[in-house]
Amino acid sequence: MADAEVTEDALLGGRIRIRQPARGYRVNVDTLLLAATLPDARYAGGRVIEPGCGVGAALLALACQYKRADSVEFIGIERDPLSARLARENVELNGQEHRARIIEGDALDPHADHGLADVVLFNPPYDAAGEGRPPAEGKRHAYVADQPIDTWIKVWSNRMRGDAPMVLIHRAHRLNDILTAMEGRLGGIQVTPIYPSADAKARRVIVRARKGSRAPMQLYRGLALHPSEDSKDKYTPEAEAILRGEAYL
Numbered sequence: 001m002a003d004a005e006v007t008e009d010a011l012l013g014g015r016i017r018i019r020q021p022a023r024g025y026r027v028n029v030d031t032l033l034l035a036a037t038l039p040d041a042r043y044a045g046g047r048v049i050e051p052g053c054g055v056g057a058a059l060l061a062l063a064c065q066y067k068r069a070d071s072v073e074f075i076g077i078e079r080d081p082l083s084a085r086l087a088r089e090n091v092e093l094n095g096q097e098h099r100a101r102i103i104e105g106d107a108l109d110p111h112a113d114h115g116l117a118d119v120v121l122f123n124p125p126y127d128a129a130g131e132g133r134p135p136a137e138g139k140r141h142a143y144v145a146d147q148p149i150d151t152w153i154k155v156w157s158n159r160m161r162g163d164a165p166m167v168l169i170h171r172a173h174r175l176n177d178i179l180t181a182m183e184g185r186l187g188g189i190q191v192t193p194i195y196p197s198a199d200a201k202a203r204r205v206i207v208r209a210r211k212g213s214r215a216p217m218q219l220y221r222g223l224a225l226h227p228s229e230d231s232k233d234k235y236t237p238e239a240e241a242i243l244r245g246e247a248y249l
Contacts, residue, residue, distance in 0.1 A: 006086070008093075011057060012245030015064045016094050019086050020055045027057040029225065029243065030204065033194060034123050034169045035061035036242045036249045037206055046118025049075045051107030051156060056087035056100075058121065063096050064245065074100040075114060077107040108147055108155050120156045121167040124149060126174075149174060153181040162212045169194075172202045179207075179217075188213030192249055193222035197229050198236070206249060223249065 005022050011032065020026050035058040038048075048066075050059045053076030066072045074096065078084040084104040091100045105112060107122075125146075149170060156166060166186060170178060172193065182189060186209035193202035202222060225239045226232050241247035 012061055012064060012243075015245050016057075016060050017090075018055060018057050018060070019089050019093065020057075021082070021086075025054070027055065030123055030169050031058045032061060032243050033204075033206060033223075033249065034058050034121055034167065035065075036245075036247070037167045037192075037208060038062060038065070038119060038121065038165070047073045047075060047115065048119040048121070049077070049114060049117040049156075049159075051077045051120070051122050051152070052124060053078045053087055053102065054080075054083050054123075056090045056102060058123065059087075059100065060090055060094050060096060061245070062121075063094070063100055070099055072099060075117075076100070076102045077105060077114065078102060079104065079106045108151060110155070114159065116161045116164075117156070117159055118161055118164050119167075120160055120164065122152060122156070123169050124152050126171050149177050150181040153178070153185065157182075157185040157211060160211045163210055165208055165210050167206065167208045169204055169206045172205050175205050175207070178205075182207075182209050186211055186213070188215035189217040190220065191217065192220040195222055195224040197226040197231070198224040199228050200224075 006019050007022050008017055008019050010017055011027065018027055048062060053059050056076050059074050059076045063074050076087055078087055081104060084102055087102040091097055091102060103114065160166065179189065188210040190208045192206040194204035194206065195202050223238060224236050227234060227236055235243065242249065
């Protein structure tokens with residue numbers, strides 16, 4: 001892809017810059033919400049892995065939060081060659097070469113060995129083949145899942161250290177599938193609904209769980225992105241603070 005087909009965009013109030021395709025799948029609110037779930041500094045010295053990292057925006061947003069902890073290792077895994085290349089460029093662009101690396105490959109490859117993770121986060125493709133409106137050219141790999149969410153959770157729960165957290169964002173109507181997949185593998189589940197606006201039903205959920213935990217599930221009040229259905233050009237103060245990197249979920 002020629003440079004003219006790639007844009008360089010500022011995220012988190014200019015804290016990071018991301019090169020991404022001008023057309024096709026682009027970094028969105030879901031990516032930044034996912035990165036806003038893990039401000040916990042106790043993971044210093046650990047390995048943060050994002051399977052299916054795309055152009056690396058969530059991983060680098062996390063690295064920005066952990067900017068004083070050089071001992072944290074950030075690993076992104078991406079099978080799309082263009083996205084993987086841009087992710088590597090973004091690592092350099094944001095000066096994270098000393099602790100972040102991008103692996104080009106299938107994040108669900110059962111034979112791959114990336115070592116054990118202290119944190120796993122992912123934003124998987126949401127739709128099954130034939131579900132919903134077919135995505136535009138260049139977006140299929142990001143929107144249409146080759147494997148169900150159960151596979152993502154099963155594979156990566158087996159690659160986590162004890163007590164490590166897994167965090168993911170998905171469509172709200174997939175919550176039952178997510179909880180079923182986590183049963184017997186992860187516990188201490190925390191569910192945060194994400195509402196398009198204060199007067200709408202939740203369309204996304206962020207689910208966080210911990211390997212080996214037996215704590216009961218918790219349901220949080222959630223986050224409304226916009227004040228109302230008629231004000232989609234304006235974010236709520238809570239959402240604005242998160243998208244600027246000034247607050248966490």
